[in-house]
Amino acid sequence: MLLKFQGESVGFQDTKRIVIVDDTESVAFVIKSFLEDEGFRVSAHEDPQDALSDIGSNGADLIITDYTMPGMNGIELVKRVKKYNPRTDAIIITADPLRISGNEDRFEVIEKTQGFIKKIIASVYKTFKMTP
Secondary structure, three states: OOEEEOOEEEOHHHOOEEEEEOOOHHHHHHHHHHHHHOOOEEEEEOOHHHHHHHHHHHOOOEEEEEOOOOOOOHHHHHHHHHHHOOOOEEEEEOOHHHOOOOOOOHHHHHHHHHHHHHHHHHHHHHHOOEEO
C-alpha cells in the first residue's frame, strides 16, 4: 500500500509510528488493526506506563490515547511524552459514549465503533498532512 505524504508517495517502511494507549484491550486492538490496514506502524498498550517505556525506547510520531485510564489519564500521558519528545503529536479519545464495557469480543467492538474509528483515521491523516 502506498500513502501520500505532503504530495509524495511513500511505502510502508517510511510511514509514521503510532502508539495507541487504551485500558480497554478490545478498543486498542481494533484501532491498531484499522491503522495497520492503512499501512501505519502501530503498537498498542493497555497500561500508560508500558506505553511510556515503549515511546522512550522506540519513539512515536503520534499517540492516540484514551482520556480515562487507571493510574494516569491521557492528558498526563501526553504531557510526560511531550516533555521529552515535543514533536510527538497526540489525539485524546474517549469511548465512554459508545458504551464499551470491555466484555465485548473484538467483532462486537468493531460493530459498535465503526464511525468512531473512521473519525480517528481521518484525524491521523490530518495530523500527518497525508491523504488516504
